[in-house]
Amino acid sequence: MIHVPAQQTSTLSPAWRACVGTGRTREVLHADYRDSLALVQDEIGFGASRAHGIVHDDMGLVQPYTHEGVAGTRYAFSYVDLVIDTWLDAGVAPFLELGFMPEALASGPDTVFWWRGNITPPRDHGEWAALTRALLTHLIDRYGIEQVRTWPIEVWNEPNLTTFWRDADEAAYHRLYATTARAVKEVDSGLQVGGPAISPGSDDWLPRFADFVASVDVPCDFVSKHAYTSGPAQEVPFGVHQTLRPPQDLLDQFASPGRLLAGSPLEGLPVHITEFSSSYRPDNPIHDTAYQAAYLAPVLASGGDHVASFSYWTLCDVFEELGVPTAPLHGGFGLLGHRQLRKPAFHLYSFMARLGEAVLAQGDDHLVTRHPDGRISMLLWQPLDGTAVADAGHRVRLSLPASGPAHVVERHVDAERGNVRAGWQAMGSPLAPDRRAVEDLHDASAPAVHIHRVQPVGGRWEIDVRLGRHGIALVEVTGSADQTPAWSDDTQLLGLGGDAG
Template identity: 25%
Template sequence: MKFKQIILFALILSSTGFSVAQEPVKINIDFSSKIGEMKPIWAWWGYDEPNYTYMKDGQKLLTEIAALSPVPVYVRAHSLLVTDEGLRAALKWGSTNVYTEDDQGNPIYDWTVIDQIFDTYIQRGMKPFAQIGFMPKALSSKPEPYRHFWKPGAKYEEIYRGWAYPPKDYEKWAELVFQWVKHSVNRYGKEEVESWYWEVWNEPNIGYWQGTTEEYIKLYDYAADAVKRALPTARIGGPEGTGPGWDKAAEFLTTFLNHARNGTNYATGKKGTPLDFITFHAKGSPKLVDSVVQMNMGAQLNDVEKGFEIVASYPEFKNLPIIIGESDPEGCAACSEADYPHNAYRNGTMYSSYTAAAFARKFELADQYGVNLLGAVTWGFEFENQAWYAGFRDMATNGVEKPVLNVFRMFGMMSGQRVKVSGELNHNHESIIKNGVKGDKNDINALAAMDKNSATVMLWNYHDINEKMGETSSVKLSLAGLPKNKLLVQHFSVDQEHSNSYNVWLNMGSPQNPTASQIKELEKAGQLKMASSPFWINADQSEFDLQLDIERQGVSLLKISW
């Protein structure tokens, strides 16, 4: 395209909220160069406290999450089999009281609460990523003490009580699983339950499982056999261990896969065990440096890479779906900012820019290893009756959505095929794993997709260091492969001024008892906003340039329709 034409487009965009800057970062997007499906790997959520599901703010947030996704969202929750007569919800605690026994040791099944949880999902078009765990008190080999009373600031290991122990009777454990799946089929129908994913336990290579690795494998075998007996077409997987970037976690995943391939099944005596998908976790590791939050996306991506590398080394498993069962900037959603200052990234735009950049690199790593990445679970929901913007890892506070949820709204607008992105780019997954995003080189990059009647470009300006907020960088987008047509351009943004309820709350004076009108204003600010009015471009050729500014820790989405 000629220089004058480039300037003309830049001036048009400047008048609609874009601007022209000196020495912009150059990013090239070729919409004719397809590199893979734009899978909705982001449409997965999870949380510790299952009873929040059907509470006021829980239902509200689930409705919003379901609405932002063009495909069914899968939801994973802990403690679906935990015993607690009071059914109390608390941080890192939940229960359904689904299994008790009479005086003679006969099982008593009560599906009331678990149905309430799953009904809440199904009513919104969502689907359970059904976690088979934890151990009911009547089945625990060490039932006392059973319940924990953890709170932020306490030692994490205090949560591991009687619910974390192996069953005293594996046959009864299997029968519980069988009855649960059978009940689900009777309630929701065979076709619906066939669309779910069933998994066994959570992070059984650390304190969540107070047994050995072999005892977990036995637990899995009995559960998987029970699932398949109740519904042969059901999907079962695991082992849901911690990040394989840790050597012991990698060894655990390998041990499990070896057993699934050719081990002797504890339940059936046959070779191997059912495995329809593979799960592991991936976490970052932020810290406080000179009172400033410093993220470590490299640690999370290293977990992803090591997990993919292990799965890819098994020819019989390489094409199985992979679900990263928890995929987050760090490890404890219920650990608040007040007690853990390195979590200060959570309320504002650092969490949202991190999310955009991290998900793009999961795609890159899946492409590199040729594995089938199906989903990456964001372990962040909401916490009922907590202080406003308390710094939990959540999507909303008191029913008001945080900036990070708007990045998922952007993802929900991206479909079709991912396309090639190139240019003067400082970072990719390899450089971030090795060195992070530090110094004067921001991670300014893009993820782009092409569908039948639209194209989308997600841009971010990410840095590991939480400072210099509001500082902008100019980006020059060279777009190729679009139709010669009249193009409608929409520009959405998450930054200090757009789609940011937290900044609005701060400007209100950080009220802990906001008025009804303030809450209404915050709710409006929590929605995804355009950075400018939509505008048209008459594209007489398939290549042209656009130029815009993007704030540090900001995320933009361009949607081009015809």
């Protein structure tokens, strides 16, 4: 029995929904993405979104021309404005990741992804600085300096990997960062710029990055990195399988910048985890499972203890790094599948959004909170270590401070309930489900709801919750008087035992 105190012990950090990932900037213009954004904002309410490729060629930003033998460049902001307007209209601010290199500015042909993001340094750093200044000046003119100053500007994506930065050249990245950061501050000293946006496994970049920016007096307002717990990819057609480390490993990765930068010139700066999940692959079925939700529950509950934000990668499965997905549920990164199919991880976030700010108790399988009106909301989960699937559920018993009779609403998602992937597999995993099947999958994705009453005993409510296998639950306890009329008697529903009048 978990004895929950009446007094608040801490405040729930908002870091868990400060930002969410979007795959590629151009994908924001996809109708399915925009429908997903509206749903996510209605039920969760993220503060910002980060996407790759805001200056990639498919955004049409850099338009070279030649007139009378003189070369020039026109900057075209139409698609950039459409993307940012879409985000702002939904209540989401941009977290600006500057990349990939426009072909007209690139020093080489190396690219990544199906949509061919160029991963080479600029051939002329002055041209890159001019692009940076032009973009930010336009954003300030259109949206106002006070608003744009709140949008973090991150320089590149995972330059420690040869996949994303030619030869993973650290010195070349430092030069790019210095050029970009100085250009940002030339536009306005109050703009926030940071990096190095490294992937897991290269934390040694962080102290060297700190030494570099200090040695050449380059501005840095925040530090960013990514966090994943999956092992090497075991390829299968249209997918992968991977081992996982325990979820505590994600929290350790969140905490590592603070530890590594202690005593450095960057000590104390905000840390943003601008991508995190279990697997770093967009075709790993773990993302679609109930396991993913229970596995990440302790991370959402505690991640804000270490960082200013940690951004789930990604909002939805409109995501084309490996090409157009071949199935509605294909192991994509998204909280939502195509056509807004709610995955268990989506429910984890929607459950978090219904918690109060006042934390009463927190442990390996629970986070108990209270709202200003006295309601108690709690997130419960089955602890999973990433090494094996569970063969049974999990039980959580709590003793809560009571204020009279109450009703309890339990919402459950697990391997069988509220699990759209289980329903899709039962249909035979159709690659193109028809409209009726999609409607059925939406119904199958809804959490199971159980409502019951509880009476106080000795000034306490005792709540016994049984989670399903790989389960999470939102449990809400609300004080409520019993207004059932005295003549109500369900044993007499058929009128077989009492007087007629």
